[in-house]
Amino acid sequence: MNTLAALLPDGTLVTDPDILAGYRQDRALDPDAGTALALVRPTTTEQVSTVLRWAHERRVPVVPRGAGTGLSGGATAQDGALLLSTERMRAITVDPVTRTAITQPGLLNAEVKRAAAEHDLWYPPDPSSFEICSIGGNAATNAGGLCCVKYGVTNDYVLGMEVVLADGTVVRLGGPRLKDSAGLSLTKLFVGSEGTLGIITELTLRLLPAQPRQSTVVATFATLEAAIAAILAITARLRPSMLEFMDAVAINAVEDELRMDLDRTAAAMLVARSDAPGEYAVAEAALMVAACENAGAREVFSTEDPEEGEAFTAARRFAIPAVERKGTLLLEDVGVPLPRLGELVSGIADIAARREVLISVIAHAGDGNTHPLIVHDPQDADETARAHLAFREVMELAIALGGTITGEHGVGRLKKAWLPDQLGPDVMALTRRIKDALDPHGILNPGAVL
């Protein structure tokens, strides 16, 4: 450790166990987290390169980490590894002419949005955790959010990057150009690689003009089937800028906390928005209202008031913490092709009944990405075991429906046991060949994904 500390500015390398303890886990709270050798908090690409060169020579594993808000254990400390936190890499510049931002990885997603907004520009991807998650972590997991149904995911916005490879080599990929067919699409490969191929030290992000004011539709349904029918009817007619789903458990959990006068007896609630310009948003909202009514909605409410619309969006974002008050959560992230959404949601209800655990389903419904929240009491060993069985069965169900075990959180350590079931042996072998080619000694985030 001393040899590395000597190569870095004072204070960059930390071995104080009290500080290290705060970096041991991410939000997956992996109980198997190990004890790292040290924590490094570089401020420059050169320092990241120094760390990796040092680690590569000595075959010391390196676990990269953004804001530590990951839900799949991608940043869990490993015994004998270095933790590399990008939290101090916080520079950003926005170029309104190319509508791009060049940012270091440590900024929070919300800070990138704010920097863009100063130029009337918009960085769309919006994980529910946008106020606390880092843009580097977003790129590492190919994060999504609520707007993806219309605007796509993080990889759709990454035009270029600087990345430090396993041996410390620094490469620049892509750049502020919408079109570039020169060589392999390496930029896109590193997005979503969860720190297993390199450590991203700078991102060039595509920005859009500021999002127009949104219209908001809120609808409640007496049955899940009616809600699913409304979702499919909406997406068949238009591209909403948001189309979110909450089940009865989530509605009640939110209402317990926020007292918004939500319908506690509803089986499901949808929050949908349109950001078409001007009165086209009103027209799209009217189409969405009609789709909900035709599907047999119990109550449908529509508003042009941005604050009111934001309140319902915030309620949806608040569903996870609200359900968390009911018990410890296993937070799922399974997705299916949209026509299978009904089967997924009803299949999850079957699993909950069979395993006798409470599962609340919230979803980015418009893109088929659901977050089943499996509630359990970790003091109750039997319930915890049943919750883990349900967690596994939900993933198996998603795979059986042609879906994915993770739509936006990443595989990390929590889900890697199921990745081969989704991808199959040939894709796993392909993945392994790329991993081995880029990180022959396996020092980059070992134990994650593969």
Place this chain on the structure above:
Amino acid sequence: MNTLAALLPDGTLVTDPDILAGYRQDRALDPDAGTALALVRPTTTEQVSTVLRWAHERRVPVVPRGAGTGLSGGATAQDGALLLSTERMRAITVDPVTRTAITQPGLLNAEVKRAAAEHDLWYPPDPSSFEICSIGGNAATNAGGLCCVKYGVTNDYVLGMEVVLADGTVVRLGGPRLKDSAGLSLTKLFVGSEGTLGIITELTLRLLPAQPRQSTVVATFATLEAAIAAILAITARLRPSMLEFMDAVAINAVEDELRMDLDRTAAAMLVARSDAPGEYAVAEAALMVAACENAGAREVFSTEDPEEGEAFTAARRFAIPAVERKGTLLLEDVGVPLPRLGELVSGIADIAARREVLISVIAHAGDGNTHPLIVHDPQDADETARAHLAFREVMELAIALGGTITGEHGVGRLKKAWLPDQLGPDVMALTRRIKDALDPHGILNPGAVL
């Protein structure tokens, strides 16, 4: 050859030299094209796998080919290689619920657009060659087009694929899901890999709702500087659905052929469109008219008539064949970050003057992607030599301006000598490591890109 023919349906493998001659080159007309062993025209993924398994065992190179419209020599026949044409793989299905198309690679881009249009859906990427280029070739080169300034490139629309690896293994990547963070972003890696990593046998494409009716603005300028100023003013205010540039040579060449009453004395012409809904397109057109006028346009014309707008778009698309009547073309495809567009265009004029060759510049101006057309007489050895010098210097200029040697055509064989200058040795080494990991015997499209 007989052992392979016996593994395939009758007529799939062709060795007739007359037929092979028609597959020797693509539109790059590479004079160094070799003589292939045979041509295979499979109809199924299984047949592609059979061919690659056979070739892999015997270390026989395989050159994949779509419609043969490539402009970088990516499909040039090699001595002793098998040519694998996907032209007979033509199945497509469109799912309006997930707004996706699943297509084999042999369909033309225009056929994919038509299949989508039957469901009121739209596949945006639109290379100028969209009526004759294949969707598989589009994916292999990460093709672009005129709408990319607003809608992005091919890779933005590929959600999944089936691809046959070098050894014949068939893998499925991604699928009809907007969000999928499970494992590496392999789908995106194969897009733009120009047949060097695998052969794509099926694509899952994201579709959008049908494009709204467009407003069209045409403006002419007495100086290049004024035209560039207008481009930057437009992109700083809004996202046009098209923003195309033609220089004086192109304007005159088009006018020679089409007699549209274009201003032959103008230095530059812009054709810009907006597809914002309803009167918002009119409003955006008005903003673009104002931007052109403020930049000192000589004449500005605006139309809501779709046919009239389409006629100007067609004129722009026709610029390459029109200039081609002046002589043989070296067709360039360099791109730069938008703020450097003026330097690129004026630098190209300097190169033309210095090398005493005619270079006409047309451009997808809104995304900084230009097509300098270097006109020469191949019978004139000296002029041809100067044309090739200019071709090289245009790429060097683009690289010096932080740009790319190819925005949308791919590297192929024509540009591979310059790829290291753009990417640098470390990115080339990274590329090579991935290539070697996926195609250890180097049988896939050898000589292309690397």
